[in-house]
Amino acid sequence: MRKIALSLLTLGSLLSWSTASADMTSVTLQSVSKTGKIRLGYREAEPPFSYQLPSGEVVGFSIDLCKRVVDHIRQHLKLEKLDIEYVMATPATRFILMKTGNIDIECAATTNTAERRKTVDFSYPNFMTATQFVSRSDDHISSMKDLTGRSVTSASGTVNIDQLNQINRQRKLNIAVIPTKNNEESFDLVVSGRASAFVMDGILLAAMVAQTPDPSKYALSEETLSDPEPYGLMLRHGDTTFKTLVNESLREVFAGDDIKTLYGKWFTSPIPPSNMNLNLPMSAALKKAYASPVEFND
Structure with a gap:
């Protein structure tokens, strides 16, 4: 019985040492x-x-x-x-x-x-979530094709701006891409009319629209620029x-x-x-x- 107890004690010590050793790495x-x-x-x-x-x-x-x-x-x-x-x-x-x-x-x-x-x-x-874009409802923009020749914004350092640039090149849409420091700056460009659309994760766009005084002024695209990621x-x-x-x-x-x-x-x-x-x-x-x-x- 004493041998079993000692064996269990030794096993416990080894496990503790193993965990501590792993933590040290x-x-x-x-x-x-x-x-x-x-x-x-x-x-x-x-x-x-x-x-x-x-x-x-x-x-x-x-x-x-x-x-x-x-x-x-x-x-x-x-x-x-x-x-x-x-x-x-x-x-x-x-x-x-x-x-x-x-x-x-x-x-x-x-x-x-x-x-x-x-x-x-x-x-x-x-x-x-998938990448989408938001625009002003009055502009009646429903697809990336509708953004041909327009200004579109997205935050620097995001997957979304890379996807926007890639689609812009592949489809030859001649979009003027406006990089910003953060999502708030990008959304403000759309609100003020300085950009026609803002490309970002759909869930984040939905949240930003929901926080505006009148969400009906903005439209979230049905078209996605990516699969759910x-x-x-x-x-x-x-x-x-x-x-x-x-x-x-x-x-x-x-x-x-x-x-x-x-x-x-x-x-x-x-x-x-x-x-x-x-x-x-x-x-x-x-x-x-x-x-x-x-x-x-x-």
Whole structure:
């Protein structure tokens, strides 16, 4: 009996040593364990995924997912407390902030692509959306062909502006592409009439339109510039131990009722600060992604 007890004790020690050894290979976990702090990248205005309320509080669907991941990391590292530091990241700065170690997880709406996976990593997909464009209803623009010879805007550093440029070249539409620093600038160009359309992820465009005083003034295209593409939490490239831990946490969220609660909170209910409601039921593709999480590999 004593031999069995000693064997179990030895096994437990080996498992603990193995976990600690794996943690030591993770740059992110080393930093988090040493400082007792984890840095989350967020967007200033990207509802319902990641945005800042007038009070200064950072909220959103991606933020809630990240909070659950943070608690999972805290338990894994056996810390009584793990502080969160929020770092504002724009489409143009998010990759730089990740590569330089200024953020540990980006909690926003960033598309997971093969090109991006060369320099950063991503968690399991947490949402899917296609690229569309928004225009003023009075302009009666319904297709990319209608944008021939017009000015069209999109934010720099996004997949969307690359897709716009590619279609512009392939179809010879002679579109004057206007790059901006962020989505707000692009939408303002359409509102003011300085651009005929704004190309971006459909879900983000729908959210921006819903926040305007009169959403009927704007039309979201039925035509898409891409197939539905996955969003993921962006992580440091090559930190496999940390990515595995993040995915373990997300798998737990996706497997239970928690994901249904979170999705309902941000996509089918009024959200702060203006009680906007996207009324967007969970798609079949997204349900499948949650039921069987798949990691994208090259």
